[in-house]
Amino acid sequence: MSKPRPPLSKELQLRVFRKDRWVCRWCNRPVIFAPVMRLIELQIRRTDNGQPLSYYDAHWTRNGAPLLDELGAVIDHVEAHSTGGSSEEDNLATACCKCNGRKSNASMKKWGERPQRKPIKGKYGEPQHWDGLSALFVVLAEQDVSTLSASERGWLKALRKGAGNAD
Ligand SMILES: [Zn+2]
Structure with missing residues (x-):
C-alpha cells in the first residue's frame, strides 16, 4: 500500500508549469x-445554443475532450511518489496527459529505457511565450466569476498572484 499522495498546491503546480515553460x-x-x-x-x-462540443470533459476522455486527453497539463513526480519520490519542486515536472499515463509508477530507470519518440525540435527554436492558454483562462474567468467552481476560483487567484514573475 502506498501512502496517499498529498495534494499539491495550485501555486506550486503553476511554478512547475512555468519553470518548464508549459512544455x-x-x-x-x-x-x-x-x-x-x-x-x-x-x-x-453563450452565443451558440446547444451545439455539442468536445472541448472539456471532467475526465479528459478522448471522446469528450480529445485535446486534453493528449495535451492536458499535469504534474508528474520524476521519481514516483509510490517509490519514495518527494513532492518537492525539484522532483516535479510538467507532463502532458499522455506521457503521465504511460509513465505512471515506472521508475526513472525503466522510464528512461522506454522506446523514445524523436524529440520534437522546431526549425525556429523552442516556444518562448507559450503559457498553456493560462492567460486566456484569466480573461474568461474574470468575465463572470460567479460561474466558476471553487477550484477554478483557486486557479484564478493563483494565476493572478504569479502574473508578474512568469520567468
Ligand atoms: Zn508528453
Whole structure:
C-alpha cells in the first residue's frame, strides 16, 4: 500500500508549469492548462445554443475532450511518489496527459529505457511565450466569476498572484 499522495498546491503546480515553460518534460510537446477548456466551451455555449462540443470533459476522455486527453497539463513526480519520490519542486515536472499515463509508477530507470519518440525540435527554436492558454483562462474567468467552481476560483487567484514573475 502506498501512502496517499498529498495534494499539491495550485501555486506550486503553476511554478512547475512555468519553470518548464508549459512544455512536457518527457515528449517536449506544448501542454494546455485544462481549466481553460471548460471556460472556452461555456463562452461558445453563450452565443451558440446547444451545439455539442468536445472541448472539456471532467475526465479528459478522448471522446469528450480529445485535446486534453493528449495535451492536458499535469504534474508528474520524476521519481514516483509510490517509490519514495518527494513532492518537492525539484522532483516535479510538467507532463502532458499522455506521457503521465504511460509513465505512471515506472521508475526513472525503466522510464528512461522506454522506446523514445524523436524529440520534437522546431526549425525556429523552442516556444518562448507559450503559457498553456493560462492567460486566456484569466480573461474568461474574470468575465463572470460567479460561474466558476471553487477550484477554478483557486486557479484564478493563483494565476493572478504569479502574473508578474512568469520567468
Ligand atoms: Zn508528453
